[in-house]
Amino acid sequence: MIRAIAIDDELPALKIIENFCGKIDFIDLIKVFNKPTEALKHLRKFPVELLFADINMPSITGIDLYKSITQKTMVIFTTAYPEYAVEGFNVNAIDYLLKPFSFERFEQAVNRAHEYYNYQHQKQESSSRFIFIRADYRLTKINIADILFIEGLDDYIKIHLQDQKPIVTRMTMKAMLEKLPAKEFIRVHRSFIIPLIRIENVSNKMISLAGEEIPIGISYEAAFFKLFSG
């Protein structure tokens, strides 16, 4: 759900946005303002992800208002004056709506915001994905994206990492596999777990990955090749 507010000095213009947002299921229009200073006050307490802002308001232009917000917020500008379009895009607006605009045009703008929101969200998700491993009597934080592959050594496992020393910990391969996102890692051998994304090529039941050759175990072969047959 994308939380949003709308700002316009003309009440009918706000009604249009209220009406259209009511038909979009991923937008939660929290409040509308015909006084920009009230909107700014509200924003300080209750940040939102999306702003609908009229450009031509007497107290402050929508562009200056958006510039004054320190929070990361997406903005869609509205105006009856096409000559302000360029300026709107200079501040990285998601879109710019020329009044009066159709619902279809509005939908296109909020879809753009939705895509951008999802993209930002994904990026954030993957960058904040960690696992914690107990090694050397400490809890060590490992960024999942840094894992090259995991090697099993009897009662221990060795986690090979990009540009870092490998981490050795007392753990079973099965327990390790459970800590990792199932869609991104696969066990290819009694002694190897690999991230799918790092596979360079597969030939003759050997996987090339990060300068290493990793064998595919007989009992893991079927599951591994099934991934590629779709």
Place this chain on the structure above:
Amino acid sequence: MDSPGHREPPFKPHGSSFFFENSQHIFLFLAVFFFSLLLKINNLWKQSEKEKLNAELSFLRAQINPHFLFNALNSIYSLSLDKSDDAPASVLKLSAMMRYVLNDAVHDFVSLENEILYVKNYVALQQVRFGNSMQLGFTVNCNTENKKIAPLILIPFVENAFKYGVNAEENSKIDITITCYEKDLVLYVFNNKVTIQHKTVEQSGLGIENTKRRLRLLYPLSHRISIENNPENFSVTLQLTLS
């Protein structure tokens, strides 16, 4: 622009064959000179055409301000999305305004009734846009029968009040009265001065200054205008003796 003739050293001795030797240069010089003259004339002509066009355009623009038009349309659009009962009436008001500008305002004098109706429609549509954001007083007390007036002479003063007097965050008090006496008409417009972002001001080609000029031409001895311009507010009183 250097003509080729200028490349000659300035103090060449003047022999008998001077003209013959230089005739080619002189010819070239003259050719370049005439060509540039031609270009200049052409540019001047183009410029005057452009100015004429601009004057016409600004006159047309003055009649219905496009920014007002699109914002009014947006308000009506909003009313119709809400299935409001006010939508049809607003469409009629806007179309009456446009008809007045297109059909009536081309004449030198129009009926006072129509000129006042134009102001009424304008004010009503502004009220739809801004609602309670402003405290608007609007009174017309006129017997318009058989009276004539120059078209679009009242609206610039009214427009001005909305242009500089509406900000939802401030005390946006606007007072407009139109009163008719036997032969005279008095228009009084008052507005508080509110904060306005300069670049967002709705441009109308015909401001108060232009209208004053028109009044001097059309009502040379039969109008009086007084303006009070304070830091807090602005008011104008126009007294016209109608024909």
